[in-house]
Amino acid sequence: MRAPHDQHFLADSNAVEKIAGFTDVNNKRVLEIGPGRGVLTRALLKRGAKVIAVELDSTLIPYLESVFEKEISSGNLTIINGDAIKCNIPPFEKVVANLPYSASSKITFRLIKTGFEEAVLMYQKEFAQRMIALPGTSDCGRLSIMVQTYAKVMPLLELGPESFSPPPEVDSWVVKITPKKELTYPIKDHKLYADIIRVLFSNRRKTVKKGLKNSSSILGEERIKNLLSCLPDEILKKRPQELTLKEFSDISNCA
Template sequence: MRAPRGQHFLIDRRAVEKIAGFVDVSGRRVLEIGPGEGILTRALLERGAEVIAVEIDPALVEELEVTFADEIERGRLDIIRGDARKVDLPPFDIVVANLPYSVSAKITFRLLSIGFETAILMYQKEFVQRMIAPPGTSNVGRLSVMVQTYASVKPLLELSPSAFRPKPQVRSWVVRVMPHEPPYPIVDREVYADVVRVLFSNRRKTVRKGLQSGRAAFPPGTIEGAILDLPAELLQRRPQDLSLEEFAMIANRLTGC
């Protein structure tokens, strides 16, 4: 079977067994994004999961419907054809997925906004390194701040290109993502997300200049008021040097708190 839309099929069965076994899925509703040929789908079903598989490619959906016809009839597998970034999703408890590399960030943000108990997700290694990058390091960015604000990420397994068909040009990491409440109070999560986005869109500028450059994203006058209320030392720093607490402080000032 071909690999559509840049997808790389996981073929290493030992890796599949490890991934499917990182969390107890028995009797749980498990969301799988990008099931491909269904090798991980089968491992999850064998462990007693009720699987919701979201696949964007119609040819793969047809193949999966034939391969897993019995499981679909028994109500243990629901295959949804669509884009995981925007398709309606039924309730689920756990996520186990080999995410398409090209849309990893958007799907991750969506999953965090929906909520789940735990997720076992596969990403490009470099992507994970950005997810877990601490403040003040070269890899820190919007992804780092947004993920670390709402979840903890723990690498579990590294896979070489030979674990896939066709072989990607990069190594992959499987991680456990555990949602948690923000470590510091955030009055308005949408404002917080806008602050992080605006500042990292102007990452070479100071916080002051970055906020001023992105004033169109906020109600009139709020940027000027926040700048007057924020510590001068903070305003002179770059976004990659800010802590999660300081991002929360900026966002809360913009909401008048």
């Protein structure tokens, strides 16, 4: 796991085994982001996974290629030196990773957009708590709504700083993310839905009505005009964090 300016390697062997065992990876193409020194990589390989490891730090690549030379030559491990936010990634079925703190949000959004069977991911505790914050609560934000729209999130494990070397200044949570087979509420235009959530939460202190009026450059004046005319006052007077998943769906489908 990485902090914004440091590398914090998972050093707790029991935690490594638990994380690798939280989902069945046997004969699965498993994406690992930020393998670091490869302790989780090895645990996944032992469980029969075919691992695609994406590592941003180029100084770690020679080490990983040396340690896992056999697994690479057999085709069980592919190492990519790149940024998981934007680099090309081969097809995968599951994700098991200790995500970089600083890129957690962007990577999570990319994974949800790409699609997967199941993901076991480690986050900074406060980030994971925002992810599971219920709609209508003060901690609810763009992350909460986007993740909960498309997936179910279950906390699995909490780890303190002592589980890492060197220890970070924060606690960490491991969560399981399982995409929904069917959305709880229908969405006509998924890009528009994401755009509306983004613009509303960028104006989270304003009412929905004011937030929409401030977003003509993104949503377009005609669309905003339609929204303001068809949405009930009950929704327009709320702030974004007060809206339910159904209400976000209603706003998007009304546009």
